[in-house]
Amino acid sequence: MDHEIEILLVEDNMSDAEMTLRALKKNHLANKILHLKDGAEALDFIFGEGDYADRKNAQSPKVILLDLKMPKVNGIQVLERLKSDERTKKIPVVMLTSSKEDPDIQECYRLGVNSYVVKPVQFEKFVKAVSEVGLYWMMLNQPPN
Amino acid sequence: MQTKVKNKMKELIPVLSEKEKQEIFAYYSVYEKYVYEISEKGTKELKEHPVFGKLISGIPKEIAAERSKFSRELQKDAIINNNWLPYIEYQTVQGVTYAKMGLDFKAWYEVVVLAKNHIVPYLHKEYGNGMELVSSLTGMNRFMDIAMGIIGEAYLQEKEEIIIEDTKKIKALNDELEQTVKEITDYKYALDESSIIAITDQKGIIKNVNNNFCTISKYSREELIGQDHRIINSGYHSKEFIRNIWTTIANGKIWQGELKNKAKDGTIYWVDTTIVPFLDSEHKPFQYIAIRSDITERKNTELKIKKLHEELEQKVNDRTADLERNILQLNEFKHFFNNSNDFSCIANKEGYFEILNPIFEKVLGYSRNELTENPFLDFVHPDDIDSTLREYEKLKSGALVINFVNRYRKNDGSYLYFDWNATPNPATGKLYCIARDITARKAAEDQLLSVNKELEAFSYSVSHDLRAPLRAVNGYAQMLNEDFGTKLDEEGKRIIENISYNAAKMGTLIDDLLTFSRLGRKDVQKSLIDMNELTEGVLIEMDKADSHSAKINIGKLHTVQADYGLLNQVMFNLISNAVKYSSKKKEPVVEIFSEEKNGEIIFSVKDNGAGFNMKYYDKLFGVFQRLHSQEEFEGTGVGLAIVQRIIAKHEGRIWAEGKVNEGATFNFAIK
Numbered sequence: 001m002d003h004e005i006e007i008l009l010v011e012d013n014m015s016d017a018e019m020t021l022r023a024l025k026k027n028h029l030a031n032k033i034l035h036l037k038d039g040a041e042a043l044d045f046i047f048g049e050g051d052y053a054d055r056k057n058a059q060s061p062k063v064i065l066l067d068l069k070m071p072k073v074n075g076i077q078v079l080e081r082l083k084s085d086e087r088t089k090k091i092p093v094v095m096l097t098s099s100k101e102d103p104d105i106q107e108c109y110r111l112g113v114n115s116y117v118v119k120p121v122q123f124e125k126f127v128k129a130v131s132e133v134g135l136y137w138m139m140l141n142q143p144p145n
Numbered sequence: 146m147q148t149k150v151k152n153k154m155k156e157l158i159p160v161l162s163e164k165e166k167q168e169i170f171a172y173y174s175v176y177e178k179y180v181y182e183i184s185e186k187g188t189k190e191l192k193e194h195p196v197f198g199k200l201i202s203g204i205p206k207e208i209a210a211e212r213s214k215f216s217r218e219l220q221k222d223a224i225i226n227n228n229w230l231p232y233i234e235y236q237t238v239q240g241v242t243y244a245k246m247g248l249d250f251k252a253w254y255e256v257v258v259l260a261k262n263h264i265v266p267y268l269h270k271e272y273g274n275g276m277e278l279v280s281s282l283t284g285m286n287r288f289m290d291i292a293m294g295i296i297g298e299a300y301l302q303e304k305e306e307i308i309i310e311d312t313k314k315i316k317a318l319n320d321e322l323e324q325t326v327k328e329i330t331d332y333k334y335a336l337d338e339s340s341i342i343a344i345t346d347q348k349g350i351i352k353n354v355n356n357n358f359c360t361i362s363k364y365s366r367e368e369l370i371g372q373d374h375r376i377i378n379s380g381y382h383s384k385e386f387i388r389n390i391w392t393t394i395a396n397g398k399i400w401q402g403e404l405k406n407k408a409k410d411g412t413i414y415w416v417d418t419t420i421v422p423f424l425d426s427e428h429k430p431f432q433y434i435a436i437r438s439d440i441t442e443r444k445n446t447e448l449k450i451k452k453l454h455e456e457l458e459q460k461v462n463d464r465t466a467d468l469e470r471n472i473l474q475l476n477e478f479k480h481f482f483n484n485s486n487d488f489s490c491i492a493n494k495e496g497y498f499e500i501l502n503p504i505f506e507k508v509l510g511y512s513r514n515e516l517t518e519n520p521f522l523d524f525v526h527p528d529d530i531d532s533t534l535r536e537y538e539k540l541k542s543g544a545l546v547i548n549f550v551n552r553y554r555k556n557d558g559s560y561l562y563f564d565w566n567a568t569p570n571p572a573t574g575k576l577y578c579i580a581r582d583i584t585a586r587k588a589a590e591d592q593l594l595s596v597n598k599e600l601e602a603f604s605y606s607v608s609h610d611l612r613a614p615l616r617a618v619n620g621y622a623q624m625l626n627e628d629f630g631t632k633l634d635e636e637g638k639r640i641i642e643n644i645s646y647n648a649a650k651m652g653t654l655i656d657d658l659l660t661f662s663r664l665g666r667k668d669v670q671k672s673l674i675d676m677n678e679l680t681e682g683v684l685i686e687m688d689k690a691d692s693h694s695a696k697i698n699i700g701k702l703h704t705v706q707a708d709y710g711l712l713n714q715v716m717f718n719l720i721s722n723a724v725k726y727s728s729k730k731k732e733p734v735v736e737i738f739s740e741e742k743n744g745e746i747i748f749s750v751k752d753n754g755a756g757f758n759m760k761y762y763d764k765l766f767g768v769f770q771r772l773h774s775q776e777e778f779e780g781t782g783v784g785l786a787i788v789q790r791i792i793a794k795h796e797g798r799i800w801a802e803g804k805v806n807e808g809a810t811f812n813f814a815i816k
Binding site: 119123126 | 604610612613614615616617619620621622623624645648649651652656659
């Protein structure tokens with residue numbers, strides 16, 4: 001974990017995680033990616049707490065790909081925490097989720113999500129969606145200094 | 146004795162010559178000589194005289210003798226001594242007495258002639274038939290004339306006095322009579338003027354009537370006279386009443402009463418009547434006078450008052466009956482009130498219950514006093530106090546409260562849900578409230594709510610969790626193809642394709658199912674929709690998804706009040722169905738049109754495609770029900786079920802007509 005983390009993927013579903021990583025790899029974005037399996041670990045990592053206490057002042061990732069439904073701390077709670085903290089509110093957060101449910105989308109935008117992407121069931125579409133998200137945030141988006 | 150007579154006495158003293166004196170003496174001496182015999186005979190004669198007999202019979206013998214003696218002495222003194230005045234005085238008294246007694250002068254003269262006849266035989270006896278007898282007879286006649294003259298004069302004088310007195314008396318009586326007659330005439334006039342008078346004979350036949358009688362009865366006098374009173378009989382009084390009148394007056398008694406009579410023209414009048422019977426010497430009535438006064442007005446007033454009285458009484462009776470009915474009704478209401486399972490109460494504006502029906506005590510477990518002596522807010526759940534106060538203020542301002550729900554604490558600390566309906570009486574400030582215990586319903590609702598929540602959570606899970614493994618199946622199949630495709634033969638590749646196809650299919654199924662279940666919870670939000678604009682939008686959306694070759698004709702569509710998103714879904718499903726099922730035709734045509742009929746707007750989507758057999762119509766709108774195989778036409782069997790559900794939510798109707806290979810028409814109607 002010495003090298004800088006640019007993309008943080010928080011996803012409890014290993015299949016989805018594998019497909020996401022595969023899509024990103026195809027676009028050569030996989031080397032600066034970290035995959036964490038739940039919301040609690042993600043928060044520890046970002047705030048340099050718990051197992052990640054040594055990362056206290058480390059650079060924030062360029063984008064966080066966040067699943068909605070996860071054990072312990074779910075995606076919405078993670079999002080709320082990030083967006084309500086001055087240190088982390090500028091980090092772009094993209095919800096990558098299976099849920100098309102309107103209340104979920106509404107809630108995420110209310111909390112200040114930067115993007116909300118529904119994972120397509122079809123593999124081709126899924127790969128295409130992930131690739132586009134990765135490329136956009138890594139290449140096109142200009143983060144604040 | 147009258148003064149006038151006294152004054153005249155002196156004039157009565159006779160002036161006698163010597164010769165006359167001797168002649169009177171010649172008579173007197175014989176008379177004196179035989180006086181006892183003469184007076185005895187004379188007294189006897191007098192007793193037999195029709196007038197004097199009665200006069201002297203009452204006088205005792207001694208007094209009569211005394212008087213006679215006194216009279217003779219005065220006579221003797223006058224003739225012998227020429228002292229005439231005492232004799233004249235005595236004789237005058239005699240004359241006045243006779244006059245006062247009403248004696249006839251002639252009768253008295255007869256007595257004097259009798260006396261002469263008694264004396265004459267004694268003169269004959271004394272003087273024989275010579276000159277001496279003539280002389281004594283002349284003397285006797287002369288004396289008798291003097292005595293008679295004195296008595297006659299006194300008699301006449303007295304008689305004159307009496308006549309004067311009597312004339313005066315008669316005049317006074319006449320005056321009195323005249324006065325009485327005048328008074329009676331006045332009375333008669335007054336009676337005639339003021340009263341209605343009829344005189345009848347003893348049989349009741351009218352003999353006379355006055356003008357008033359004619360005026361009120363409207364009959365002329367001629368028409369009335371000779372008739373009896375039946376001519377004005379109104380028929381109002383009973384026979385017994387009339388009989389009683391006759392019995393009374395025929396017995397000579399006065400009858401008095403009120404009678405109702407009928408005039409010639411039929412008008413009715415009332416008279417206060419007094420019938421006076423006039424009786425003959427045998428005390429039998431020979432005529433009757435009926436005196437009447439017109440009391441029609443008074444009687445009418447009386448009748449009016451009586452009628453008013455009766456009306457009043459009727460009203461009182463009605464009112465009483467009403468009241469009794471009301472009490473009965475009130476008791477019935479009371480029965481309702483006391484036995485109702487709804488909580489009924491009257492509260493005041495100070496925030497206290499005043500009247501509660503028994504179920505309050507029974508169910509809440511408090512005593513009546515506890516309920517009425519504490520503000521009702523004390524029994525309300527703390528979380529409901531604000532809303533209860535709001536409703537209470539609303540009520541006090543005169544508004545109704547309908548289906549307001551709050552919680553009331555029972556004696557055991559648990560709460561009941563009350564659904565209140567209340568109405569205020571602005572005049573008294575009282576609040577009339579009825580509550581229904583909806584605790585059980587509320588529990589059911591809560592249960593339903595939690596079931597709904599569960600269902601939502603379930604849908605959420607389906608949406609979220611079912612997709613992930615599908616994506617994985619699909620993804621790994623694809624990865625297999627990408628990574629190991631070179632090592633797989635055609636059959637291997639076909640299998641991978643089928644895996645992907647089925648996974649995608651299942652994705653669509655899940656999506657449709659979720660859409661369908663979401664509809665159950667979604668509220669309809671109506672707005673005015675331009676259906677042409679909506680349909681154009683649907684076509685653009687469809688073109689994005691898939692290409693097709695159908696010719697789509699859209700007519701002028703009606704605007705409609707409906708939920709935009711839901712109606713969009715309806716049109717999308719119907720048009721895409723039409724396109725899908727007509728896609729195998731050479732020239733697929735879809736027609737979209739609308740019409741207004743019986744207050745409904747009917748939209749129709751018609752195609753010339755595969756159609757369907759009406760035999761299976763009942764399966765058309767069922768969930769997962771299909772009339773075609775997947776090989777013929779792909780589909781999940783949810784689309785029409787969604788359409789039906791949306792139309793039902795709009796309280797509209799949906800129906801379809803079809804024929805195999807000749808197309809189908811789907812119609813829906815919205816008000």
